[in-house]
Amino acid sequence: NAGVTQTPKFRILKIGQSMTLQCTQDMNHNYMYWYRQDPGMGLKLIYYSVGAGITDKGEVPNGYNVSRSTTEDFPLRLELAAPSQTSVYFCASSYWTIRSAKNIQYFGAGTRLSVL
Amino acid sequence: QQPVQSPQAVILREGEDAVINCSSSKALYSVHWYRQKHGEAPVFLMILLKGGEQKGHDKISASFNEKKQQSSLYLTASQLSYSGTYFCGTEMATNAGGTSYGKLTFGQGTILTVHP
16 A cells, blocks of 8 residues: 655755645545654644645645645645745645544655755 | 653663653643654554543553643663654644544654664
8 A cells, every 4th residue: 555655755946946745645534734844843734634625724834835626635835935944744644533533644755855 | 732742852771661751731632642763754653532541552552641631652671663753743622622623733752762
């Protein structure tokens, strides 16, 4: 099973450039998430989605956009990249229902982004 | 609000025990524990729901004190493979004490190093 797949693994951007980080999952999970992890720090939630067509902001959404047109895909768009967006980005997915209420998140391998 | 983990770092010899704590100032519905090895994605260890349960597998167990909004992760007879950064992720309870639909806030992490 592929699980959660992120592309690219590494990327270097110049200030002001834009890019899309891709995330796809093959587990039929309804919830998907984007986190960023700065060196030596924990995970901060950027955006999340509870299903196709539904997204919401997390703790640090500024400078990012997301869309969820299918259950499988949850791309993260960076517009006008800034050095402060240098980080490791993790996509995660989970299957959550009100009955189980156990939100076990499965993470992708991450995208290491440098903005210079 | 971000949960607070303690200690920030632990150094052990193989076979020694360790306890990692996670505290929140908010009422919690669940606590999740993840382990992340250097350069890799976080991996789910266990989840504890409110109700004060204790769980474990192999030599890693955890408890959740709902009254104190604290969780502890216990690693016994540590092995070299236990080395990594441990994160707790907390899900706040709603005013009615229910789930907040799985949205997690992660602590800053505890670095565990096990030496031979």
